[in-house]
Amino acid sequence: MKIKQPGEFINGVNSIVRIDGPHRDYLMDFEMLKMKKGDTYSNNEALERAYLLVYGEIKVTFDDKSEVLTRENFYDFDPTTVQLCKDTNIAIECLSDDTEIAIFKSENEKLNRSLIRYPEDVVVETRGEGVMNDTGKRITKTILDYSIDPESNLMLGEDMHYPGKWAGFPSHHHEQPEIYFYKFTPGNKGGFGLIKLGDEGFLLQENDTLLVPPNVDHPQVAAPGYGMYFIFAIRHLENNPYITPTYVEEHLWPAEPDAVIWPNKK
Known part of the structure; x- marks a missing residue:
């Protein structure tokens, strides 16, 4: 299902998905924190937390660390994320x-340390290049997954779509529910995308959130003329972490779609 953001985010915390709310099956809180110069925020919840800087400049302080983090924009610069136990x-x-x-x-309950994951720590991949006439070419930026940090319960990253390109195609699904959050460039100029969620289709626009249920295919495409950015997040299931798919990009694909290996696909 799609959660439509009604207008601009208000200054402060904008709660979108709650771990104890109607979408509790996703096993996560998801919030967008909107700030302006001079605003402050603090949190010490008994949860693992990941603070992904979409854009802006902040000073973060935790444990004995205090540091200024900057990201000019989300499309040209890799992310910085604060991960807390x-x-x-x-x-x-x-x-x-x-x-x-x-x-x-x-x-x-496993994670027992906190750190900053810098842009140079992000696994940046160009996926889909050289196959299907590059119609699935995109940049994937993995911040957290089971191979990066097996103590984390989160899988987190960003996708940067070229205009008119696809992701999640050939179609795939997995047992773990997933959260997507979208932005477009140029901003506020009518950019959009489309996603096929099982047998339903959804229009994707600025600041939309898309909830992907378990075992439902979810290919998506950016409209021509607009870059599409989305954050993807999965909470690993107990004794069943999400394993990032390995892409085998050979001349056989897509004539043999099974050349794409999806460890979680049934």
């Missing part, structure tokens, strides 16, 4: 006129 207090001060931070929270 439960009960760790974080303080954020906004240093720019306009900042947005995506926040994901999950129960986790």
Whole structure:
């Protein structure tokens, strides 16, 4: 299902999915934190938390660390993310006129350290190049997954779509429910995308959130003329973590779609 953002985000915390709310099956809190210069925020919840800087400039303080983090925009620059174990207090001060931070929270008793994941730590891949006439070419930026941090309960990253290109195609599904959050460039100029969720289709627009149920195919495409950005987040299931698919891009694909290996696909 799609969660439509009614207008601009308000300054402060915008709660979209709650771990104890109507979408509790997704096992996560998802919030967007909107800040302007001089705003402050703090949190010490008993949850694993990931603070993904979408754009802006902030000063973060936790444990004995205090650091300024900057991201000019989400399309040209790789992400910085603060990953915290439960009960760790974080303080954020906004240093720019306009900042947005995506926040994901999950129960986790295993994780016992907190850190900053810098742009150079992100696994950046060009996927889909050289096959299907490059119609599935995109940039995937993996911040967290089971191979990067097996103690984390979160799989988190970003996709950067070229105009008119596809993702999640050939269609795939997995047992773990997934959250997508969308933005487009150029911003506020009518950019959009489309996603096929099982037998339903959804229009994707600025600041939309899409909830993907377990075992439902979800290919998607960006409209021509607009770059499409989305954050993807999965909370690993107990004893069943999501394993990132391995892409085998050979001349046989797509004549033999099974050349794409999906470990979770049934």
